[in-house]
Amino acid sequence: MKLFHSPRIEPFLAKIDNRRLREIQRRYAGSSDRYAKYADVEHWLKINLPRVQELKLDRSPLKQILDLGCGAGFFLFLAKQFGHQCLGLDVGDFLLSNELIELFGLERVTGRIRAFQPLPDFGRKFDLITAFSAAFNRSEDESKRYFPEEVRDFFLKRGARVDGERVSFRS
Template sequence: MSEINQNDSMQYKVDTKEFIKDYWTGRSEEFAKLRKAELKSNKYIRWEKEIKSQLPQKEKLKILDVGCGSGFFSILLAQLGHDVVGIDLTSKMIEHGQKMIENISGKIEFFVMDAEKLDFDAEMFDLVIARNVTWNLPNPKTAYQEWTRVLKKGGVLLNYDAEYAKDHHKQVLPANHAHNKLTKEEEIKCHQIYHMLNISCENRPEWDLKVLDEIGGIKTEIDLKVGERIYQEEDEFYIQVPMFLVKGRKI
């Protein structure tokens, strides 16, 4: 556990979810700035094309953006004409999201909410979407159960993620990458999250497909080429590890 001693590990495991929430609270301001820049980047155009190709064939969708952060996906989907609900465990992220949508057209509602315990009735949404959320959940199987529970019959789950914990100490990022702006404390906390979560040891997305198969009622598929389509330049947004899509349709 590079740069993290065993005493630190035992201390942080006392309340894993609070530790993760504290990490993202600390990063919320610079994270919001990055997402604001992403809204004006060529990544926005690529994400728009990517997501539009995966959406259910319906003119106006009711969408849940899980772990929405400061609202990048929420804004993109609302501007496509859909009704969006964005949730995040971190209240500071939601505060930044509210500021981000002040001059945005479209219907977006933000709520502070746990991705593993949704405060919604069953079969409320046509689409549940997440980006870079599952890797830092203490109970990801519970999250998948909740996400599929709130999907309507025929609804679609789009979960974009990557195995960020695998070989993270060996990764060499571009000089201008956002993660190179982390403080030493933030970097150590991020690495600690990798070590404290069981999902870091799973082979993904095979693990995700197995979990969804166990839940049942979901027709699944994976796409391993998402990162190649979206992150073509080695810039501040660049993701070195391959991003994948876990897609499910409720049957």
């Protein structure tokens, strides 16, 4: 059996301005803010590192990446450490996410993705477009489906591979 070495998160944490991060974390400690959980940067980087590895971004040629609903930018921050050109798109309504995007030195366009509306013109093409835990059409019903049937069918008709909440398109 081949065992994969899982990179440690510490070298990535070391790239972050620790004093500024601690100051942000102090302000959000005990906060009931919807996304205050994202102040635990170490935890969310650990969640996002497997995403980077699964997409082979730790060993692939450099890519232009767009992350829809990028939130605080954990995924893009890690992808950037491997040399990729990264751009996020999010609403910009959440102060903590805005602060972390800035802390991570990420480029982000603010805007709301709306059904049947084209995305903004980013002025560049992308090799990879991601959207993690964004669930823009998530079904709130009891059925525990990740999205409504018609959205699933739409993905499938467009040639997507659907695996639980995971939807992937190959170019």
